[in-house]
Each structure stands twice: as C-alpha cells, then as structure tokens.
Amino acid sequence: MRPLEDLIRACAERGEASDWEEFVSRFHSLIASVVLRTTRRWDVTSPAVDDLIQETYLKICGDQKRLLTEFTPHHPEAFYGYLKVVASNVVHDYFRARHSQKRGLGQPEVSLDEAGSGTPTARDGADEIHRDILLREVDDILRSTLSGEQQSRDRIIFWLYYRYGLSAADIGRLPSISLTVKGVESVIHRLTSSVREHLAEREVS
Amino acid sequence: MARDPNSHLSSEELAWLADQAASTAETRDRSLDRAEAEAHSRVCSECGLLLKAEGEVRERLFRLGSQAVSFRKAGCPDEQRWAEVAAGTLPEAEARVLLQHASSCDHCGPLLRERTEDLNPEISAEDQELIGRLPSASRDWQAHLASRMADVQQANRSESREAQAVQVRPSRRQTFSWLRWAVPVAAVFAVAVLGVLTWMQRSPSLSSTNQLIAQAYTEQRPFEWRFPDARYGPVRQRRGAPDPRMDESPALLEAESSIAHALAKHPDDPGWLQAKARTELLEGNYGVAIEALTRAESSSSADESLQLDLAIAYGERARSQTNRSSQFADYDRALQLLNQILARNPNNEVALFNRAVVNEQMNKRAEAVSDWERYLKLDSEGAWVDEAKKKIGNAR
Numbered sequence: 001m002r003p004l005e006d007l008i009r010a011c012a013e014r015g016e017a018s019d020w021e022e023f024v025s026r027f028h029s030l031i032a033s034v035v036l037r038t039t040r041r042w043d044v045t046s047p048a049v050d051d052l053i054q055e056t057y058l059k060i061c062g063d064q065k066r067l068l069t070e071f072t073p074h075h076p077e078a079f080y081g082y083l084k085v086v087a088s089n090v091v092h093d094y095f096r097a098r099h100s101q102k103r104g105l106g107q108p109e110v111s112l113d114e115a116g117s118g119t120p121t122a123r124d125g126a127d128e129i130h131r132d133i134l135l136r137e138v139d140d141i142l143r144s145t146l147s148g149e150q151q152s153r154d155r156i157i158f159w160l161y162y163r164y165g166l167s168a169a170d171i172g173r174l175p176s177i178s179l180t181v182k183g184v185e186s187v188i189h190r191l192t193s194s195v196r197e198h199l200a201e202r203e204v205s
Numbered sequence: 206m207a208r209d210p211n212s213h214l215s216s217e218e219l220a221w222l223a224d225q226a227a228s229t230a231e232t233r234d235r236s237l238d239r240a241e242a243e244a245h246s247r248v249c250s251e252c253g254l255l256l257k258a259e260g261e262v263r264e265r266l267f268r269l270g271s272q273a274v275s276f277r278k279a280g281c282p283d284e285q286r287w288a289e290v291a292a293g294t295l296p297e298a299e300a301r302v303l304l305q306h307a308s309s310c311d312h313c314g315p316l317l318r319e320r321t322e323d324l325n326p327e328i329s330a331e332d333q334e335l336i337g338r339l340p341s342a343s344r345d346w347q348a349h350l351a352s353r354m355a356d357v358q359q360a361n362r363s364e365s366r367e368a369q370a371v372q373v374r375p376s377r378r379q380t381f382s383w384l385r386w387a388v389p390v391a392a393v394f395a396v397a398v399l400g401v402l403t404w405m406q407r408s409p410s411l412s413s414t415n416q417l418i419a420q421a422y423t424e425q426r427p428f429e430w431r432f433p434d435a436r437y438g439p440v441r442q443r444r445g446a447p448d449p450r451m452d453e454s455p456a457l458l459e460a461e462s463s464i465a466h467a468l469a470k471h472p473d474d475p476g477w478l479q480a481k482a483r484t485e486l487l488e489g490n491y492g493v494a495i496e497a498l499t500r501a502e503s504s505s506s507a508d509e510s511l512q513l514d515l516a517i518a519y520g521e522r523a524r525s526q527t528n529r530s531s532q533f534a535d536y537d538r539a540l541q542l543l544n545q546i547l548a549r550n551p552n553n554e555v556a557l558f559n560r561a562v563v564n565e566q567m568n569k570r571a572e573a574v575s576d577w578e579r580y581l582k583l584d585s586e587g588a589w590v591d592e593a594k595k596k597i598g599n600a601r
Binding site for chain 2: 053
C-alpha cells in the first residue's frame with residue numbers, strides 16, 4: 001500500500017484506474033459510514049446508499065486541484081475531514097433535491113427542518129417562559145463562576161452537553177475544544193456542581 | 206485500593222453516580238468503586254441528599270434542551286458549515302466563533318449534534334458489518350467506479366486542454382506590435398487590482414469591524430451604557446436563552462469572525478483586543494472583556510476609548526455582582542475611569558452619559574441629575590436626548 005500522499009498525488013496528476021481503485025478501496029469505510037449515517041437522518045429505508053457513495057467519489061475526482069490542496073502531510077486528518085464533508089453534503093443535497101421535486105409534483109410538503117432534524121414540538125407558553133428563566137439563571141451562574149481564557153470554552157462545553165445533547169466524546173473531538181472524554185466530563189462535573197450549589201443558595205435566600 | 210466506606214462522597218463520585226452516562230474511562234482510570242460509593246450514599250443521609258440534589262439538577266438541565274422548536278434565524282450560518290466544524294476542516298478561530306453560536310442557538314445546536322454524530326470517526330460493529338455487505342464494498346463495484354473516475358478525469362483534462370488551446374490561438378490582431386506589451390501589462394494590472402480587491406474582501410479592517418459592532422449594539426442594545434460611535438437603539442429587555450440579546454445579530458457574528466482571524470495573527474494588537482472586548486461586552490462576558498481591555502491598555506496606555514470601554518465593563522459587571530462590596534468596588538472603578546476622561550475632556554458626551562448611568566445605578570440621584578443636565582447642554586436633540594430627559598424625570 002502506497003503512502004497516502006503518493007496515492008493522492010497519483011490520483012490528482014495521473015488519475016489511472018488503478019490509482020482510483022486503491023483510493024476507493026482505502027476510503028470506502030469512511031465514506032460509506034458518513035453516507036449511511038447521514039442517509040438515516042432523512043430516510044431509513046433509502047436504497048440509495050451505494051449511489052450516494054458513488055456520487056461522493058465522482059465529486060472528489062471531478063475536483064483534482066482541491067484534492068491536492070486539501071492534503072497536507074503534517075495534517076493528514078484534515079484530508080479525512082474533507083472527504084467526510086463532501087460525503088455529508090452529497091447526501092443532504094440529494095435529499096433536499098428529492099424533497100423539492102416531491103413538492104413540485106404536488107406531494108405533501110416536507111420542510112427541511114422537519115425532514116432533517118425530526119419534527120419540532122412546540123412547548124406551551126408557560127414551559128417556554130420557565131425554560132428561558134432557568135437558561136438565563138444558569139448562564140449567569142456560569143459567567144460568574146468562570147473566568148479567563150477558558151470561560152468561553154467551558155460554557156460552550158456545558159451548553160452543548162445539556163442543551164443540545166452532544167456526548168462528551170463528540171464535544172472533545174470538536175476543533176478548538178480538543179479535550180479527552182475525561183477532560184470534557186471533568187468540565188461538565190465541575191460546572192454542574194457549581195450550578196447545583198448556586199441554585200440551592202438562591203432557593204434558600 | 207478499596208474505598209473507605211466511612212468517607213463522604215467526593216464531588217467526582219457524586220457526579221459519577223448521578224450521571225448514568227458517564228464514560229467507563231473514568232471508572233477504569235480512577236478506580237472509583239461504584240458499588241461502594243452507592244452503598245455509602247444509602248447509609249449516609251448527608252451524601253444521600255447531595256446525590257439526590259445532583260441528580261435533580263442534572264435532570265433539570267437536560268430538560269432545558271428537549272424538543273425545542275428550531276427555526277433558522279438571520280444570524281445563523283449556512284447549514285453546511287456545521288459539517289465543516291464537525292469534521293475539523295475550519296481554522297480554529299473560525300470554528301470557535303461558530304461553536305459559540307451553536308451553543309446558544311436552538312436551530313444550529315441540534316444541527317451541530319447531528320453532524321458530529323454523522324461524521325464520527327468511530328464506526329459501530331453493526332455499521333461495519335452493514336458496510337461490508339453493501340454492493341459498493343465489492344471489488345468489482347469499486348473497479349468499475351475507478352474506471353469511470355479515470356474516464357471522468359480524462360474527459361476533464363481534454364476539456365481543459367481545448368479551452369487553453371482556444372485561449373492561445375493567435376489572432377490577426379496580435380500582429381499589432383503595441384499589443385505585444387499592452388496585453389501583459391493589462392493582465393498584470395488586472396491581477397494586481399483583483400489581488401487588492403480580494404485582499405480587501407478577505408481582510409476586514411478594524412474600523413469596518415468596529416462599525417459592525419456598533420451596528421449590533423444599535424440593533425439590539427443590551428444595556429443602558431452608551432457605546433462609542435454607535436447610533437441610538439432602545440434597550441432590549443434581558444430575557445430568554447443565554448445571550449438572546451445578540452443571538453440574532455449577523456453583524457456581531459461577522460465581527461467576531463474577523464476578530465478571531467485578526468487575533469490569531471496578531472494576538473496582542475490593542476485595537477483588535479478592544480474590538481474583542483466590545484463583542485464580549487455585548488454578549489455579557491464582562492470578565493473576558495475586562496481581561497482583553499486590560500491587555501490592550503498595557504500596550505496602549507492612556508487611551509481614552511479603552512478607558513471608556515473599561516468603565517462600561519466594570520459598570521456592567523457590577524450589575525451582576527451579588528456581593529455588595531464587590532458591586533460597589535466595580536461601580537467605583539467605573540466612576541474613577543469616567544472621572545479621569547471627563548477631567549481631560551469635559552465635553553465627552555459618551556463619558557458624561559455613562560457617568561450619569563453609574564451615578565443612577567449607585568443611587569446617587571443628585572449626581573446623576575447633575576450629569577444628565579450637563580449632558581443636555583452638550584447635546585440638544587435626538588433619541589439620546591429624549592432618553593436623558595426621561596432619566597431626569599425618573600430621578601426626580
């Protein structure tokens with residue numbers, strides 16, 4: 001197996017079938033996993049997975065210049081990131097186009113938000129007000145507890161975890177967070193304890 | 206080592222017991238004995254109560270996020286950006302700005318979660334098996350696709366060569382000798398102009414960034430203080446999710462992105478540090494704002510606009526202090542800074558307006574009225590004047 005850099009260069013500059021075959025084989029798991037998971041967001045029974053995998057590869061090979069510029073030997077992981085972004089965009093574009101086609105044919109309209117993120121359920125007014133008050137209260141606690149350079153990072157971690165349900169592992173992998181699972185959990189534990197103590201103090205007073 | 210059954214639960218153990226989803230890594234690394242800790246919490250009423258409280262607060266916090274209606278707002282970035290954030294293909298400074306947005310946006314937060322899950326590099330055994338069974342996993346399928354990719358690339362190259370050939374084909378006009386030098390000169394000129402335009406587009410200036418910040422302030426003014434160089438805007442009430450004041454401001458998001466880029470290159474530039482402090486102030490991060498302004502001040506001492514911003518930061522932090530003496534200390538710092546500015550420049554309208562606000566918030570009514578009256582002698586019409594008049598009425 002060739003080093004990644006040599007393979008990418010060969011694909012971009014020479015582009016023979018044997019080069020691309022190695023490329024396809026090497027990245028199949030990565031691209032297929034993104035296509036599979038993204039497809040599930042839209043339509044669990046879609047038979048289009050292989051077509052979308054093919055579409056992703058064709059898109060990558062259609063832009064040879066990008067192929068070369070996206071790869072830097074010191075950060076090979078950025079190239080994997082590029083492939084994942086292309087795969088994700090191919091799937092979303094495909095399903096968006098399919099949904100707008102359905103609308104054009106007079107089929108019931110499905111909004112992108114509904115199709116992509118599950119049907120949102122409205123809270124009632126009182127719930128919404130309580131939620132807003134608690135959000136504000138907790139955020140004020142975080143702001144007064146945290147200081148320095150880490151303030152912004154730790155608040156991001158806390159809210160992504162509790163408000164949007166990202167796992168500690170997913171948060172840790174995000175750029176500009178770059179912490180281990182343990183590191184993220186430690187931030188969450190520390191801030192949760194602090195919120196608990198402050199809320200208890202406020203309730204007493 | 207076995208856990209001492211008589212020792213109270215540490216905060217780590219509390220969090221760990223309350224959080225059913227805690228990673229197993231923690232268990233392995235720290236040898237926390239879950240069964241022992243649970244047994245202790247059952248017999249120790251103090252720890253039992255703490256554990257119950259910890260569990261309840263987690264439940265309340267998790268409820269904050271469930272099933273929110275998520276409509277796209279004006280300041281939300283394009284949906285594709287979340288895949289780039291999750292895949293780690295954006296510069297760190299830019300990603301941080303977007304993460305900040307996602308952490309308080311009910312539309313973008315869930316999108317970021319979806320993308321991080323979809324682009325997760327770890328593949329479950331179940332998915333791995335499923336992928337292995339796809340037709341695209343077969344060698345024949347891949348060989349067929351590879352051959353198609355080679356053809357596509359070949360076709361692209363041919364098209365590109367033909368386009369180049371059309372460009373270089375000699376025309377009769379090239380026989381005119383003056384064109385031999387005019388064309389390259391024009392090309393160089395065009396490239397230079399294009400370069401300058403691109404540079405201008407990609408490198409937003411500090412002044413244009415400050416204009417964006419002033420625009421964000423005017424659109425969603427979050428506090429009573431006057432911001433330098435900003436037009437009037439009515440104060441928006443503080444309510445709703447974290448930073449609702451500025452969540453919807455595309456101007457602020459754009460400014461933050463420019464600042465992040467600039468500070469990545471010039472981390473100690475006082476102008477950009479000041480711009481950062483202003484955005485932090487608008488988002489309610491007074492502590493971060495004070496730090497940035499103090500750093501800026503150390504390399505650009507006695508700058509009036511820095512003092513003005515610092516006064517706002519201290520004044521705003523004072524409002525959030527629960528401890529009376531800390532609150533007074535912050536208001537006093539704000540007052541001292543504004544006094545210094547007004548001693549040098551008694552006609553500084555913004556400083557005078559803000560000193561009136563400090564005095565008002567410190568319940569120094571006579572001083573506040575005196576400042577508002579002085580302000581009205583400097584400024585005679587407009588929305589700021591109307592606000593000052595209203596304030597005088599209230600103070601009296």
